[in-house]
Amino acid sequence: MNAIGIDVGGTKCLGVLVDSDANILAWVRKPTPSTEGLIDTLQEIVQELGAAPTIGIGLPGLITPGGVMQAAPNLKNVVELPVATELEKRCGQKVHVENDATSATYAEWKFGAARGATDAAFVGLGTGIGAGFVAGGCLQRGAHGYAGEIGHMVVQVDGLECVCGLRGCWERYASGWALGNFAGGVAGEIVAQRAADGDAKMIEVVDVFSKWVAIGLANLANIIDPEVIVIGGGVIESSAVFMPVVQKWFGRLLYSAQSRTHPRLESAQLGERAGAIGAALLGASM
Numbered sequence: 001m002n003a004i005g006i007d008v009g010g011t012k013c014l015g016v017l018v019d020s021d022a023n024i025l026a027w028v029r030k031p032t033p034s035t036e037g038l039i040d041t042l043q044e045i046v047q048e049l050g051a052a053p054t055i056g057i058g059l060p061g062l063i064t065p066g067g068v069m070q071a072a073p074n075l076k077n078v079v080e081l082p083v084a085t086e087l088e089k090r091c092g093q094k095v096h097v098e099n100d101a102t103s104a105t106y107a108e109w110k111f112g113a114a115r116g117a118t119d120a121a122f123v124g125l126g127t128g129i130g131a132g133f134v135a136g137g138c139l140q141r142g143a144h145g146y147a148g149e150i151g152h153m154v155v156q157v158d159g160l161e162c163v164c165g166l167r168g169c170w171e172r173y174a175s176g177w178a179l180g181n182f183a184g185g186v187a188g189e190i191v192a193q194r195a196a197d198g199d200a201k202m203i204e205v206v207d208v209f210s211k212w213v214a215i216g217l218a219n220l221a222n223i224i225d226p227e228v229i230v231i232g233g234g235v236i237e238s239s240a241v242f243m244p245v246v247q248k249w250f251g252r253l254l255y256s257a258q259s260r261t262h263p264r265l266e267s268a269q270l271g272e273r274a275g276a277i278g279a280a281l282l283g284a285s286m
């Protein structure tokens with residue numbers, strides 16, 4: 001059965017129409033509007049994708065099981081926005097709403113790099129850090145829908161100010177934004193290219209950044225002990241430069257590293273489409 005899924009990002013919304021094997025039959029991309037216009041944009045995307053029995057939405061931030069977006073640091077002025085209810089009124093059908101990283105986790109678990117794992121985690125290093133995990137063969141949402149917000153795990157006391165209002169959050173040190181920050185504004189692709197070409201300064205940037213990534217991954221592995229951690233996010237996932245360095249630091253920072261089985265670190269397979277595909281699949285599974 002076909003399903004519609006929409007991933008709402010900080011700058012763009014990606015909508016897909018997928019079949020039950022997660023093949024993309026159609027897609028629509030639109031800029032993310034101000035919060036006031038969000039429901040309008042979601043409705044337009046649904047209409048452009050055509051009819052489907054189910055609709056799933058992946059949203060950034062804290063999402064309740066009832067589909068209310070309570071807070072979203074990367075979207076302006078979000079306070080208690082009942083996305084599921086409002087879109088249901090417009091579309092006349094049930095709408096299922098999830099956290100965007102939870103949606104991406106589900107897609108990578110069902111059809112991507114974590115396929116077949118009973119215990120797995122997904123960490124997406126974008127503007128911020130989105131994450132989710134599967135434990136004992138079940139996607140984990142937590143008691144209130146907030147599980148996986150490890151981007152806001154404090155890793156540096158009184159560190160860099162975060163968009164969430166705290167200081168020293170992991171995403172200030174290990175996101176795509178952080179990579180650009182360490183590189184003095186040089187874009188991630190350029191950092192990777194120059195490091196591959198032997199530029200000593202950029203090799204150092206890759207090492208510092210990868211160590212921060214590994215710190216959070218080791219913390220995560222110590223908490224949930226997954227078989228595999230899937231790492232997503234543009235540059236990091238597509239470049240061969242970062243993963244070996246992250247792997248090196250991860251192997252050193254993991255608790256009792258010499259005498260344990262290590263989780264596998266894998267690059268994400270579904271890329272930027274993972275959130276939308278996962279939202280569609282989760283909507284269809286409800």
Ligand SMILES: [Zn+2]
Pocket residue numbers: 151152162163164165166169
């Ligand atoms: Zn934060």
